[in-house]
Amino acid sequence: MLKTQKKKNNRSSKSRSQSIVSVSSAEICQEPPSANNYRIKTSKIMGRYMVAARNFKPGAIILSEIPLVIGPLSNCEVQCLGCYKVLYENGKYYKCKSCGWPLCSPNCRGLRQTFGHTEKECQILTNTKSGRLLDYTNFPSLSQHFNAIVPLRCLLLKQTDPSQYAIIQTMEPHDEIRQAIPEIWDVNQATVVNRIRKDWGLSTYSAEEIHTICGILEVNAFEIGQGGVSLRGLYSTAFLMSHNCVPNTNHVDEDKEYRLTVRASTEISVGQPITLSYAHTLHGTMRRREHLIDNKFFECSCAKCADPTELGTYMSALRCPKCQNGWVISNDPLNHEASWSCNNGTKDPSCRCPGYKVSANSIRLLIDRITKEVEGLDSNDIQGMESFLQKYRNVLHPNHYLCLGIKLSLSQVYGKVTGYIINDLSPEALNRKKDICKEIMEVFNVIEPGFTRLRGVTLYELHAPIMMLTTKNYEQGKLTKTELRRRLREVLEYLEEAALILGYEPESTSEHIMGVAAKEALERIRNWEKLIGKL
Numbered sequence: 001m002l003k004t005q006k007k008k009n010n011r012s013s014k015s016r017s018q019s020i021v022s023v024s025s026a027e028i029c030q031e032p033p034s035a036n037n038y039r040i041k042t043s044k045i046m047g048r049y050m051v052a053a054r055n056f057k058p059g060a061i062i063l064s065e066i067p068l069v070i071g072p073l074s075n076c077e078v079q080c081l082g083c084y085k086v087l088y089e090n091g092k093y094y095k096c097k098s099c100g101w102p103l104c105s106p107n108c109r110g111l112r113q114t115f116g117h118t119e120k121e122c123q124i125l126t127n128t129k130s131g132r133l134l135d136y137t138n139f140p141s142l143s144q145h146f147n148a149i150v151p152l153r154c155l156l157l158k159q160t161d162p163s164q165y166a167i168i169q170t171m172e173p174h175d176e177i178r179q180a181i182p183e184i185w186d187v188n189q190a191t192v193v194n195r196i197r198k199d200w201g202l203s204t205y206s207a208e209e210i211h212t213i214c215g216i217l218e219v220n221a222f223e224i225g226q227g228g229v230s231l232r233g234l235y236s237t238a239f240l241m242s243h244n245c246v247p248n249t250n251h252v253d254e255d256k257e258y259r260l261t262v263r264a265s266t267e268i269s270v271g272q273p274i275t276l277s278y279a280h281t282l283h284g285t286m287r288r289r290e291h292l293i294d295n296k297f298f299e300c301s302c303a304k305c306a307d308p309t310e311l312g313t314y315m316s317a318l319r320c321p322k323c324q325n326g327w328v329i330s331n332d333p334l335n336h337e338a339s340w341s342c343n344n345g346t347k348d349p350s351c352r353c354p355g356y357k358v359s360a361n362s363i364r365l366l367i368d369r370i371t372k373e374v375e376g377l378d379s380n381d382i383q384g385m386e387s388f389l390q391k392y393r394n395v396l397h398p399n400h401y402l403c404l405g406i407k408l409s410l411s412q413v414y415g416k417v418t419g420y421i422i423n424d425l426s427p428e429a430l431n432r433k434k435d436i437c438k439e440i441m442e443v444f445n446v447i448e449p450g451f452t453r454l455r456g457v458t459l460y461e462l463h464a465p466i467m468m469l470t471t472k473n474y475e476q477g478k479l480t481k482t483e484l485r486r487r488l489r490e491v492l493e494y495l496e497e498a499a500l501i502l503g504y505e506p507e508s509t510s511e512h513i514m515g516v517a518a519k520e521a522l523e524r525i526r527n528w529e530k531l532i533g534k535l
Ligand SMILES: C[S@@+](CC[C@H](N)C(=O)[O-])C[C@H]1O[C@@H](n2cnc3c(N)ncnc32)[C@H](O)[C@@H]1O
Pocket: 045, 046, 047, 048, 049, 170, 171, 172, 174, 219, 220, 239, 240, 241, 242, 243, 244, 296, 297, 298, 299, 300, 301
């Protein structure tokens, strides 16, 4: 599944200004997408991939399209077959009076809609008597029946829209590789192939073609959805974007028609590949590459994966236990089994590392153990997260991806949770929020440069403590007008970029609401100009 990173990853070698693009140049990027925006090329390693047919400014729309097919994710919760709202045993739900599958209401907005529960689907599910297999007395057991819904919807296109089915058939299923992996093939056989062919009696579809559809969905579908609803969808063009761990696009999907819009996040020059990240950009190389091999069936060898320092971010590095000065990094990150060693080769013998080497497996075991600890943390528990950072300060690089994830949470909860509401924060806590935001921005400028959700949200979080500290200091007469002006200009810069980036988010999302708040905060800063003159 091509992940929509919403809430969706060392020290940065780039300065802030290098990665921030001119706001005024981006504001004009509203022209509608056109098929002349990209060309499709082919390589032996990547297969087909998309390249820019013209230059793009950050924020420019590259493509925008409605899906070929959408529906529930694999292993999803019980949900409405029309609008995909999650349903609960003790909550309100309704059984479709024809096929017996669960719906949120008899008037669900997705009933008889192209991307909901269509008449054709209802008819097939009714004819196959699939509803009789749904045991409502064991409500959670209903969920296992949903795995076969999207594959069925793809297969139905064969009759209802052969041209769309033909597009799906051109997509890469990686059948040969997947067939050799029992955890994938056997599970699909049991939960999709047998369900469609045996339980529902639709044996006109061969096992091979159903397995191929499963592969196409695993490799090419986008994870989409708003407001707690998670779905997967196939799109006719967007799947052709190749993967890069530092992508040059971002995308949003809208409630209405499940439209996917892909925008340039950085400048893209004609001829450059148009890329997205199939892995989580906030994960370290070992974890990203394992995800890509296990789920997308290829070995990534992008610049970030090939560089032991991950482009100078050190987001997988560990502090050397021998010299305490150097960083332990992989000797060959493109080789899963390569050893790791300390990079401290300083000429000064008093600080030089006597040498430290450790196997990839030991690193994996250590990181797995610490990951479990991170997973046990409550992302609203400021003290718990701060204690974690303190505990591992001599083990993990401050930019290690496990620390980065915690710092991202901290950047957002300082100022929001009980006991830490922004107006009540001490100057120390405000400075802590500011420092964390600045630290993670340095990394985001490298790994998710340009107009990305991650940068937009963090810029917004960064403005708040600076504004609070500035106001307090000014009221206490601790700031000269020149210093006040300098700080307000800094805040203005952050807010302008945050408002611009977050303005691209769909209206129903919390990120969009944050973008609106950024615009309102900008207005308030403009009021300061009345007091102190133009900034
Ligand atoms: C969503 S498809 C992209 C379209 C595909 N190349 C095609 O021709 O249909 C994903 C697949 O493309 C290939 N791919 C994409 N990005 C790649 C990359 N950076 N390196 C190697 N293979 C890549 C892999 O085979 C991957 O499983």
